[in-house]
Amino acid sequence: METTNFDERPGGQNFIVAIMSLHGYNMQDAVIMNRGSIDLGLGRSTFMRTYNAERRRFPGGQVEEIEKPGTSLQEVKGLKPDESYVHLEADGLPLPEKYLEGGDVLVGKTSPPRFLEESSGGAFLMAQERRESSMLVRHGEKGWVDNVYVTESLDSGRMVRVMVRSHKVPEVGDKFASRHGQKGVIGRLVNPEDMPFTADGVVPDLIINPHAIPSRMTVAHVLEMIGGKVGSLEGRRIDGTAFRGEKEGSLRDGLIRNGFAHSGRETMINGETGQAYPAEIFIGCIYYQRLHHLVSSKIHARSRGRVQILTRQPTEGRARQGGLRFGEMERDCLIAHGASMVIKDRLLDESDGIDMYVCAQSGHLAWYDPKRRTYVSPIHGDGAEVYKVQTSYAFKLLLDEMKSLGVAMRLELEDRR
Numbered sequence: 001m002e003t004t005n006f007d008e009r010p011g012g013q014n015f016i017v018a019i020m021s022l023h024g025y026n027m028q029d030a031v032i033m034n035r036g037s038i039d040l041g042l043g044r045s046t047f048m049r050t051y052n053a054e055r056r057r058f059p060g061g062q063v064e065e066i067e068k069p070g071t072s073l074q075e076v077k078g079l080k081p082d083e084s085y086v087h088l089e090a091d092g093l094p095l096p097e098k099y100l101e102g103g104d105v106l107v108g109k110t111s112p113p114r115f116l117e118e119s120s121g122g123a124f125l126m127a128q129e130r131r132e133s134s135m136l137v138r139h140g141e142k143g144w145v146d147n148v149y150v151t152e153s154l155d156s157g158r159m160v161r162v163m164v165r166s167h168k169v170p171e172v173g174d175k176f177a178s179r180h181g182q183k184g185v186i187g188r189l190v191n192p193e194d195m196p197f198t199a200d201g202v203v204p205d206l207i208i209n210p211h212a213i214p215s216r217m218t219v220a221h222v223l224e225m226i227g228g229k230v231g232s233l234e235g236r237r238i239d240g241t242a243f244r245g246e247k248e249g250s251l252r253d254g255l256i257r258n259g260f261a262h263s264g265r266e267t268m269i270n271g272e273t274g275q276a277y278p279a280e281i282f283i284g285c286i287y288y289q290r291l292h293h294l295v296s297s298k299i300h301a302r303s304r305g306r307v308q309i310l311t312r313q314p315t316e317g318r319a320r321q322g323g324l325r326f327g328e329m330e331r332d333c334l335i336a337h338g339a340s341m342v343i344k345d346r347l348l349d350e351s352d353g354i355d356m357y358v359c360a361q362s363g364h365l366a367w368y369d370p371k372r373r374t375y376v377s378p379i380h381g382d383g384a385e386v387y388k389v390q391t392s393y394a395f396k397l398l399l400d401e402m403k404s405l406g407v408a409m410r411l412e413l414e415d416r417r
Contacts, residue, residue, distance in 0.1 A: 012289030013042060014232070017225060018196065018204040018268065019213065019282045025188035031176060032207040036192030042205055043170040043290050048146065048163050053107040053135045055157040062112035066158055067092040069108050069132050076110055078132040093160060094145045100164065101142040107135040107160055139321060140299075142166060173295035176288050180221040182212055183291065196268045196277070203271075204283060223248060225284025226264045230254035232285045300324075312352040312393040323351075352393040360385040363410025365399065387413055 001007055015037075026032045038044070056064045068088045069076050084105050087098045092108030100106065111133040137143075143166030153159040170176075170186060177183035197203045213222060220242065227238040230251050239245040252262040260266070265280035300318040307314055314323030326346045334343050357366040359377035366377045366386045377384035389411070402409050 012287055014228060014285050015042070015205040015288045016202060017206045017208060017284060017286050017288070019208055019210050019225075020196070020268070020277075021209055022190070022196070022207050023188075026184070026207055026209045027187070028209065029182075029184040029212055030187030030209070031184040032188050032190055033170060033176075033186050034192055034195050034203060034205050035189040036195075036203070037205040038170050038189065043174075043176070043288075045168050045290055047143075047166045047168050049138065049141060049143070049166070051106055051135060051137075051162045051164065053109060053160045053162070054153055055159070057155060057157055058112060063157070064109060064111045064133070065092075065130075066107060066109050066160060069110050069134060072110075074110075075129045076132055077113075077129060080105065080132065080134075093148050093150070094162065096145050096148060098145045099142070100137045100145065102137050102139045104137050105134045106137050106145075106162055106164070109134045137164065138319070140318070141297075168294055168296065170290070171295055175291040175293040176206070177291055178221055178286055178288055179224070180218040182208065182216070182218055182221050184208065184212070185293075192271075194271045196271050196281070198266045198268055198283060202283070206288065221286070222264075222282070223251070225282070225286045226251050226255065228285030228287070229260070229264060229283075230258070233258040233260075307352070311397055312354070314351065348390065348392060353390060354393045354396060356389050356391055356396055357386045358389050358411050358413060360387055360413050363412060364408070365396070365411075389413070 021027075022032050033043075053066060054064075055066050058064075065072075068085055068090055069092075070079050070082075070085065071090065085108060087094050087100070088105065088108050089095065094100070094106060109132075110130040112130060114131070141164070143164040146163040146165035148163075149161040151159050151161070170189075172186050172189060175183060175185050192203055195203045196207075212218075220240070224240055226248075227240055227246065231238045234254060238251070255264065256262050261280075263280075263282070264284050265282050267276055268281045268283070269276050298318070300322075302314075302321055302323055305314065305321045305323070316322040316325070331343055331347070334340070334346075357368065357375055358364070359366045359380060361384060362377055362379040364378050366375050366384060368374075369376050369382075372382065374382050375384060375386035376382055377386065399409055
C-alpha cells in the first residue's frame with residue numbers, strides 16, 4: 001500500500017457489513033446495498049475516458065483539419081445539422097464542462113476526399129471538396145468535457161486529447177469486492193427504513209450472504225470485519241498483515257472493552273416488522289472496493305441497426321451496436337420446441353435474408369433487367385425460366401466465393417412444399 005500510494009488514492013471505502021440473508025436478494029455471491037448510503041455518496045466514482053484526435057497527413061500533400069466543419073469556404077460533404085456544432089469553438093474543440101452524450105460531436109474534423117473519383121472530375125475540384133469526419137462521443141456513454149489538451153504528434157501534425165468525465169453511481173448489477181476475493185454484484189437496493197438495524201441503531205451499508213464464507217474459507221474477511229469494528233470504535237489503524245499483524249485475541253478484547261460481544265455478533269431488528277431476529281447477526285466494518293464491471297458500461301440491446309458489408313449480417317459487439325448472437329445451441333432449443341418459424345425469423349428475416357432469382361435450366365443466379373423488363377440468366381440470356389428463392393445472403397456470398405475459385409455450384413429447384 002505504501003508503494004502504490006493506496007492510502008492517498010484508495011479504490012474503496014469502509015462499509016458497515018452484516019452477514020445475513022434478506023428476502024434472498026443476496027443469494028450466492030450477490031449483495032444487498034442500503035440506498036440511503038448511496039444517496040449520501042457511498043461507493044460513487046468518477047470515470048475518465050480519453051479521446052485522441054490527430055491532424056493526419058496523407059500522401060499527395062493532403063491533410064485533415066481540426067476545425068468547426070462548415071466554417072471554411074470549402075464545400076464539406078456529409079455535414080451534420082448546425083446544432084451539432086454549437087458547443088464547439090472556432091478551432092473545432094469543445095468548451096470544458098460541456099455535457100455531452102453518445103453520438104455528440106467531440107472534436108470537429110474534416111478530411112480530404114478518400115478517392116479521386118469522389119470529386120466530380122479534375123484536381124481543382126478535389127482541393128475544394130472535403131468530407132466531414134468529426135470524432136464523436138462513444139455510443140452509450142455520456143459525461144462532461146473535463147480537459148482539452150492540444151499538442152503536436154511526431155509527424156508535426158496537431159494532436160488533441162480530450163478527457164470526458166462521467167459520474168458513476170452504484171446501481172443494481174454493479175460489482176463490489178472485499179480484499180479477500182469476496183466479490184459480488186448488487187442484487188437489490190433497499191431503502192434505509194427497511195434495512196435491519198442493531199440495538200444501537202446502526203444500519204449496515206451492505207448485506208452479504210453467510211454461504212459465501214465457509215466454502216471459500218476466507219477467514220481473514222471475518223477477521224477484518226472484527227478488526228474494522230475495533231478500529232472504528234477506538235479511532236486507530238489496525239495492522240491486518242497475515243501472521244504478524246494484530247492478534248485475534250487482542251481484537252476480541254477490544255470489542256469487549258467497548259461494550260460489544262467478543263464474537264462480533266449483535267442482536268438485530270427487522271426494519272420491516274420491528275421485531276428482533278431470533279439469531280444474533282455478525283456485523284462489522286470492512287474495506288470494500290468498487291470494481292470496474294459496471295452495468296452502465298455493459299448494458300446492450302438493439303432493434304434494427306448496422307450490418308456488415310461482406311455478409312450483410314448484423315455487426316458484432318456492443319461498441320459497434322451489434323446484435324445478440326443467436327447461436328447453434330439456441331437454434332437447437334427452438335427445433336426441440338418445434339418453433340420452426342421462429343428460427344426462420346431469427347436466421348433469415350431478422351438477419352441476412354434475401355430474395356434471389358435462380359435460372360431453373362442452368363442452376364445459376366439470374367437477375368432482373370429493368371430496361372428490358374425481363375429476367376436474365378448468365379447462360380440462357382433473356383427470357384429464361386427464372387424463379388424467386390428466399391435464402392441468406394451469406395449463402396449467396398458462398399456461391400460467389402466458390403465461383404472465384406473456379407467451382408460453379410448449381411442450384412436445383414423444387415416446388416415449395
